[in-house]
Amino acid sequence: MKAKRKIIFIIVILIAVIAIFYIHLKDSHGYTGEVEGIMEPHCAEVSGKIVKCPIELGSQIKKGDVIAVIDNTNQKYAVEQLSLNLQKAKLAVNNSKVGRGGVADNNYNAAKASYDSAVILKEKATEDYSKAKTLYEENAISEDALNSAKVAYETAVSKVADTGAQIKNISDKTAGNAAEIDVALLESQLNQQNENLQKYTIVAGCDGIVMSKNYKEGDVVSAGYNIADISSQKERYAVIYFPEDKLDCIKYNQKAVVDLGDTSVEGQIKYIDVKAQYTPKEMQSAANRNQESVRVKVLLPEKCNVNVGQKVKVQL
Secondary structure (H helix, E strand, O other): OHHHHHHHHHHHHHHHHHHHHHHHHHHHOEEEEEEEEEEEEEEOOOOEEEEEOOOOOOOEEOOOOEEEEEOOHHHHHHHHHHHHHHHHHHHHHHHOOOOOOOHHHHHHHHHHHHHHHHHHHHHHHHHHHHHHHHHHHOOOOOHHHHHHHHHHHHHHHHHHHHHHHHHHHHHOOHHHHHHHHHHHHHHHHHHHHHHHHHOOEEEOOOOEEEEEEOOOOOOEEOOOOEEEEEEEEEEEEEEEEEEHHHHHHOOOOOEEEEEOOOOEEEEEEEEEOOOOEEOOHHHOOOOOOOOEEEEEEEEOOOOOOOOOOOEEEEEO
16 A cells, blocks of 8 residues: 555656646746737827817727817818808809809990990991091092091091900900919818818727827817827737847747737737847746846737737747
């Protein structure tokens, strides 16, 4: 019986030694890591008072969700005023063009009537002057009478030219072009002001977790103030400390197995620091204890279930 107990004791000791050796061997090739995310700041582009800030620290957020709303009352007024000025300018375009039933049509009709009248007077003056020259050659009228007929003819010709020029000016597109330029300018200004109006609502630029909330409802901010930081869910890394004297064993884009606790995923080495440092105590393992190490970042799959700050194990 004693011999049997002795054998059992020896077997238990051997199993314990093997287990300890296995655990140590496994740990010697694994590195304790911590999940880090890429912080994306969300800064105000305009100044004003925050009237809405619905986010909470640590909460999940989707791209396009509202982070904060800055008071946009004055900007709305500016947009409304430009909209009204644009409508007015478009009416001016219609009035400046003949055939649109506006002021230009009335001016054209009046000028056309003056021109038609001047043409009739010119025809009569031309006929009278021709008769006067004939009568003068026959000594039937005096020279003064001939000169009077000539002056009347020249005046009529000048009147036709003047009224014809008025019609041309009214029909000319210069006024219409100027009004259209005004419309284009106001449309450009309105588009710019509408773009500025959008800046009063700050939205999330990515899916992720709210890591900092620097201002709250009622605070006054200026352009450039960082309202909140979001840790992007699209780009997360397992950060480990790798022994400096073993750097020749790893390379960029090398595959790595990351143990998340309940599952494992495959990542890729995307960053290797050039400056060595002492491994932080909480990140030490048998593989890098009491050694100079460099920070190494392993890119995790986009859809893996992991949180920023979570401890993981990385096998290289």
